[in-house]
Amino acid sequence: MKNQNNNCQYKEDLITYLYGECTPTEEYTFKQHLQECAGCKKEATDFGMVRKSLQTWQVPETPRIVLDLAVARPRSLREILQELGSILPAWFKYGTGFASACATSLLLLAVFNTQIRYDQNGFSFNVALFGSSNTNQTTNLTNQRVTNDEATQAMISKALNEKEAQLNQVLEEKRTQIEKELRKQIDLLTGELSEKSNNELSKASLELKRQHHAELEKALQQIKRQRGQDRTGDEEDPFNLWGGIDGKVLEKAIENTRKFDQSGQ
């Protein structure tokens, strides 16, 4: 099928006109143009036909979308802070402005296995991605003492941003790697299952392979779901990770915070 393109420079105007989004002046100008441009005139007619045919495809009746809102209650920052308030040390609860600003950061840092210590000199923290066992991925971002609140805040926010980017990158790499591996295995199995007849494969091994296949598919779905959740929402939000942290991770984070706090005393 050869594409007989209309090479007129008024393409955008044609589209604006076709969907009735012209200002009166634009409309007047374009109508004038239509009089003298055979290309646009033909395109306008053809597109009209296409649009008419598009309307034949109707959506089936919409089923009612049911959500289990109880399982995934959105947590407001205030609620999270309240919860934090009950487990964090006393110093943390004083000075509301600063505390609120870094409560969020601290919890996130705790999630990233961050050691936070506080003493009379202020506090220090140490960030290790995925724990110190894996030296390649361990990053000693900062290990310094600060007394100035603003500097601390800036430091936390910087560390947080860098950590988040790194974490996301590592996560994505891991996912891609796992996904690739899963795909390979699935393709292999799919090929085997479709090529070999029931006679060639014993019934038992066929069933086993089918099961394995289903498991692999399930694992792949999990990866997809995970990625889907991470990709949604506002990407520019520095606290983008809130959406991705579920109850269990949060609990672990809180527990970590408590542990670090105890070890610091």
Place this chain on the structure above:
Amino acid sequence: MIPKGVEPEGVEQDNEIIERTLNGEPEAFNILVRRWERQIYALAFRMLGREEEAYDISQETFMSAYRNLSKFRGEAKFSSWLYRIALNCCHTRLRTHGVNDLSLEQQLEDRGFEPATNAEHLNEGLQRDQVAGMVKRALAGLPPEMRQVIIMKEYQGLKFHEIAEVLNIPISTVKTRVYTGLEQLKQRLSHLKSVL
């Protein structure tokens, strides 16, 4: 006079419902689900072509919006944000399925279907359903980036600037994609000319 794009008085605004939801009234979110489920379902259905998947995506979209509600800043319209989430979900599904098409089954079906549906078979008796089937396939053949703008424009009835907001791209890009999309559909549906 009611300004354009603003709900009439008495109808609670999306933003007010969001606030209620965040302030400890989670079930208020269901009002938003009821308000937007048709649009989201339709969008997902036309992006993916299957009812079960459209339902899954709709559920995923609203759940994700619900979980991330505190991140919605109200700079864009709630519906634009919702559309964006829904499209992200659709793209993730399309990408991970590894096909640009509606489904593998559909592709196979197409192979047997397409050669037979040329002009000689298309006569006055051609049913609306058949035309719809061809439209569905023609749309499925477009790259998802193009398909989504055609769907938002043709079926969701969004303005160009609204589509630009959803996709975070310039209005002129939206128009170019619509143009190219229609151009490609025209080629794919050229055999229908005689019946329309």
